[in-house]
Amino acid sequence: xxxxxxxALLQHAINPSLQRFLSWGLLLPCLYLLTVTLFALSGGELxxxxxxxxxxLARLLPPLSASNRGFHWLGTDQLGRDLLSNMIAxxxxxxxxxxxxxxxxMAIGVALGTLAGYYGGTVDRLIMRLSEAQxxxxxxxxxxxxxxVLGPTVLNVIIILPTLVWPAFARLVRAETLxxxxxxxxxxxxxxxxxxxxxxxxxxxxxxxxxxxxLAVIELGHVMLAEAGLSFLGIGVQPPxxxxxxxxxxxxxYLAVAWWLAIMPGIMLGLTVLAxxxxxxRFAATTGSAA
Amino acid sequence: MRDGIxxxxxxxxxxxxxxxxxxxxxxLMAPVDASDQEIARxxxxxxxxxxxxxQFASYFGSLLRxxxxxxxxxxxxxxxxxxxxxxxxxxxxxxxxxxAGLGGSVLGVLAGxxxxxxxxxxxxxxxxxxxxxxxxxxxLLLIVIFAxxxxxxxxxxxxxxxxxxxxxGALAIIHGARVFQLVRSATFEEMTKPYAMVARSxxxxxxxxxxxxxxxxxAVTMLTTIGWEYVRMMGGAAFAxxxxxxxxxxxxxxxxxxxxQDFPVLQAAVIIAGAFVIVANGMVDLLYRVLxxxxxAA
Numbered sequence: 001x002x003x004x005x006x007x008a009l010l011q012h013a014i015n016p017s018l019q020r021f022l023s024w025g026l027l028l029p030c031l032y033l034l035t036v037t038l039f040a041l042s043g044g045e046l047x048x049x050x051x052x053x054x055x056x057l058a059r060l061l062p063p064l065s066a067s068n069r070g071f072h073w074l075g076t077d078q079l080g081r082d083l084l085s086n087m088i089a090x091x092x093x094x095x096x097x098x099x100x101x102x103x104x105x106m107a108i109g110v111a112l113g114t115l116a117g118y119y120g121g122t123v124d125r126l127i128m129r130l131s132e133a134q135x136x137x138x139x140x141x142x143x144x145x146x147x148x149v150l151g152p153t154v155l156n157v158i159i160i161l162p163t164l165v166w167p168a169f170a171r172l173v174r175a176e177t178l179x180x181x182x183x184x185x186x187x188x189x190x191x192x193x194x195x196x197x198x199x200x201x202x203x204x205x206x207x208x209x210x211x212x213x214x215l216a217v218i219e220l221g222h223v224m225l226a227e228a229g230l231s232f233l234g235i236g237v238q239p240p241x242x243x244x245x246x247x248x249x250x251x252x253x254y255l256a257v258a259w260w261l262a263i264m265p266g267i268m269l270g271l272t273v274l275a276x277x278x279x280x281x282r283f284a285a286t287t288g289s290a291a
Numbered sequence: 292m293r294d295g296i297x298x299x300x301x302x303x304x305x306x307x308x309x310x311x312x313x314x315x316x317x318x319l320m321a322p323v324d325a326s327d328q329e330i331a332r333x334x335x336x337x338x339x340x341x342x343x344x345x346q347f348a349s350y351f352g353s354l355l356r357x358x359x360x361x362x363x364x365x366x367x368x369x370x371x372x373x374x375x376x377x378x379x380x381x382x383x384x385x386x387x388x389x390x391a392g393l394g395g396s397v398l399g400v401l402a403g404x405x406x407x408x409x410x411x412x413x414x415x416x417x418x419x420x421x422x423x424x425x426x427x428x429x430x431l432l433l434i435v436i437f438a439x440x441x442x443x444x445x446x447x448x449x450x451x452x453x454x455x456x457x458x459x460g461a462l463a464i465i466h467g468a469r470v471f472q473l474v475r476s477a478t479f480e481e482m483t484k485p486y487a488m489v490a491r492s493x494x495x496x497x498x499x500x501x502x503x504x505x506x507x508x509x510a511v512t513m514l515t516t517i518g519w520e521y522v523r524m525m526g527g528a529a530f531a532x533x534x535x536x537x538x539x540x541x542x543x544x545x546x547x548x549x550x551x552q553d554f555p556v557l558q559a560a561v562i563i564a565g566a567f568v569i570v571a572n573g574m575v576d577l578l579y580r581v582l583x584x585x586x587x588a589a
Contacts, residue, residue, distance in 0.1 A: 136298045138568040140527025141545075141561045142305055148549040148557060149314035221423065228425045229531050233546050248428055252535075259435040266428035274423035 026282050029275035036272055039091035047085035048073070051242070055080030060258045075260045077251070087265050090242035094269070097158055097243070098224040105162035105223070106216050109169020110208075114200050116170065117177025128174065131167040139164050140226070147235040157227060157236050164226055165219045172215055176208050210283070217280040221273035228269055244269040295573045302565045303354060306558055307347055311339070354562070360555035364548065369555035373541065373563050380533065380540030380564075384524045386455060387462035392517040394463065395470025400509070402471070403478025404501050414471065421468035427531035430461040434535070446536065458536040462529055466520040470513070477512040481505045511583045518575030525567045 039046055049069065058067035058080040065072055067080070074083040116127040143160045150156050180186055180203075189203050228245030230236030237243045239250070244265040251261025317334040325333075334340055338349065353360075359369040402411040421429070437457060438446040445454045481487060482505060490500045530542025537543065541560050548556040 132294075133298055133301055136294070136569060136572055137302055137305070138526040138561075138565045140530075141564055141568075142302070142309075144527070144530075144545060144549060145306060145557060145561050146309050148552070149309050149554075225425050229427065229527075232425070232427050233531060233534060233549075235546070235549055245425070248425070248431070252431060255431060255434060256439050259439065262428070262431045263435060266424060266431070270420070270424035270428065274420055277419055277423055 025278060029278045032271060032275045033279070036091055036268075037095065039088045040095040041092075042088075043092045044085070044089040047082070047088040049082035049085040051081060051085040051089040053081065060254065060261075062258070063260050063264070074264050075258070077258070077261050078254055083247075083261060083264055086242060086247060087244065087268050090244050090247055090265070091268075093154070093237065093241055094224065094227070094243040094245070097154065097161070097227050097237070098220055101158050101161035101227070102165060102216060102220045102223045104158070105165035105219065106169050106212065108162060109166035110173050110205075110212060112166070113170040113173025114177050114204065117174040118181060118196070118200060118204070120178075124174070127170065131170045134163065135167045140229075143226075143230065144233070144235055147230065152230075152235045152238055154237055154241065157230060161223050161226060165223060168219060169212065169215060172211060173208060176211060177204055180204050180207055214280050214283045217276050217283065221276040224269065224273060295569045299562075299566055299569050302569075303351065303562060304347075306561060307350055310554065310558065311346055311350070312343055359559035359562070362548075362553055362556045364551045364553040364556065369553075369559040370563075372556050373544065373559045376539060376541045376544040376560075377563065379538060380525075380529065380542065383455065383458055383462070383533070383538055383540060384521065384529050387459040387466065387524065387529070388517065388521050390459065390463035391465075391467035391470055391520060392513075395467035396474050396513050396517075398467075399471040399474025399513075400478050400501065400506065403475040404482060404497075404505070406479055411475075415475070418468035418471045421465050422472070424465075425531070426461060426465045426528060427535045429465060430458065430532050430535040433457050433461050454536075458532050458538050461535075462524060462532050466524060466528070470516050470520060473516045474509060474513050477509045478505060481508050511579065514582060515575055515579050518571065518578060522568055522571045522575065525564055525571060 044051055048071070053069070055067060055069060055076070056079075058069065058072075058076050059078055061067060061072055061076040061080075063073065063075040063083075065075060067076070069082075072082050072084070074087070076082055077086070112127045112131070116124040143164070146160050147156055186199060186203055189199050194203070227236060227243065228248070231243050231245035232249045234249065237246055239246065247265035248262050248269075251258070251263075251265070254261050317330050317337060317339055338346060357370060359373075361367070362369045362372050365372055398410075398414050402408075402414050405411055434446045434457065437444045444456055445451070446457065478501075487500060487505060490504055491497070527542075529540070530545060532538070533540045533542035534546050541564050545557060545560045545564075547553075548560065
């Protein structure tokens with residue numbers, strides 16, 4: 001009888017494709033994103049201190065220092081509020097805006113892209129013209145104008161951000177739908193009398209899902225960076241709400257005396273986007289789709 | 292070119308719809324303590340009680356004449372205010388583009404030629420990192436390192452070439468990272484093509500293959516990528532950097548105008564910067580056609 005060591009057993013049990021998939025390059029981003037998501041879902045529950053609690057005697061403490069309220073991993077701000085707790089509390093709105101805006105952009109892009117690719121003709125020309133015009137338009141400028149005119153509220157930020165991402169989804173989905181439109185299984189489905197809706201929903205979309213997912217992961221990073229930019233410029237999310245972009249803006253005046261206030265939230269945001277970028281590359285490599 | 296004009300027209304339509312149909316310019320321009328009657332009078336004065344089609348015609352007519360209205364905050368023509376800020380933005384973005392293009396291309400060719408080498412791995416990881424952080428944050432980081440810690444460079448202002456280093460550096464790093472990514476993959480792709488293999492099998496030194504044959508074929512990608520990065524900068528990426536470094540360009544002007552509810556200046560800035568984006572877009576397209584003879588033939 002052959003002897004199976006634990007390593008060999010594991011190697012045998014986990015199938016080879018999964019093994020290739022598992023690596024530090026995948027685990028670290030996943031763990032980080034999981035942590036950040038937990039922060040967002042718990043909404044301050046996981047924070048070591050009350051994010052709004054002020055403490056005059058413990059102002060501008062550097063990272064890794066202690067006050068009589070406890071230990072401050074990332075230091076405190078000009079009012080003695082714990083920075084790490086604020087960053088954890090800010091995760092909720094940052095991720096919420098990112099997810100919702102990206103999802104809306106994806107839904108619009110996928111809907112228009114499938115319509116354009118499946119029906120072709122005038123519908124296609126119209127939708128693609130629209131997406132081209134939008135790509136050529138300086139949307140960040142329009143976003144600044146929009147938010148100034150209509151007021152910088154969370155809702156308005158969520159309304160304007162999808163306009164930055166939907167053309168990317170529409171272009172990808174249109175090209176893929178066009179390719180699948182002529183595939184044998186789609187022809188067979190049509191020949192069997194499936195309605196357009198059934199063909200799109202159960203034959204074409206499932207085949208596009210991996211690629212849409214890769215793009216969605218990339219675009220989530222873009223949306224989060226755009227939100228941070230708008231909030232930093234003072235035309236996005238407004239205090240007392242907190243996002244990481246806003247925390248960077250809040251720390252900026254204290255750059256010379258307390259660098260951590262502006263730098264640390266940026267690191268948390270940057271690591272999130274970096275993790276998303278690494279994940280999307282990994283997905284693209286394993287699903288065989290170029291991002 | 293025709294497409295560019297259509298897009299610019301669309302921009303003005305979007306601005307009009309946002310400003311006049313959805314928004315309320317009179318409400319924004321009136322003092323905070325204005326009564327309803329005063330706001331109504333201002334609305335009549337500005338012609339905002341007329342039908343939207345009529346309003347759009349007069350709005351578009353004055354734009355064509357170069358009349359963007361008076362700045363509410365500086366009491367000068369809005370267009371003058373914007374045009375004064377334009378040179379600073381152009382200088383900043385062009386210098387940043389020069390370094391982004393040079394650095395990104397050279398590193399991209401070197402890394403793409405030796406995939407999985409130490410240089411490739413390190414520069415690839417650094418560029419992905421650079422593309423993952425907000426550019427204004429990178430600007431703040433540079434300030435902390437070079438101005439606060441070492442006291443070597445000025446953090447803000449406009450005048451000496453030293454004050455250009457940090458803002459242009461921050462922009463160049465981020466946009467250079469994207470140039471690097473695209474040039475790297477283009478070089479890598481060309482390296483595996485038959486003509487490169489032929490050159491290699493007939494004994495041509497690797498250096499010659501890379502800098503003569505490969506480079507000629509990646510040059511189009513390189514130049515269009517660099518052009519696209521300019522579009523990105525003028526489309527808003529450079530503006531947060533201007534705010535961080537108090538650089539007196541269009542970006543800073545827009546944010547000041549936004550915080551003062553200076554509607555005409557904001558509108559003029561969006562349209563002028565938008566025109567820049569659209570012209571740059573058109574030039575990239577043109578460049579692509581002129582350089583890549585394969586497209587011309589098709």
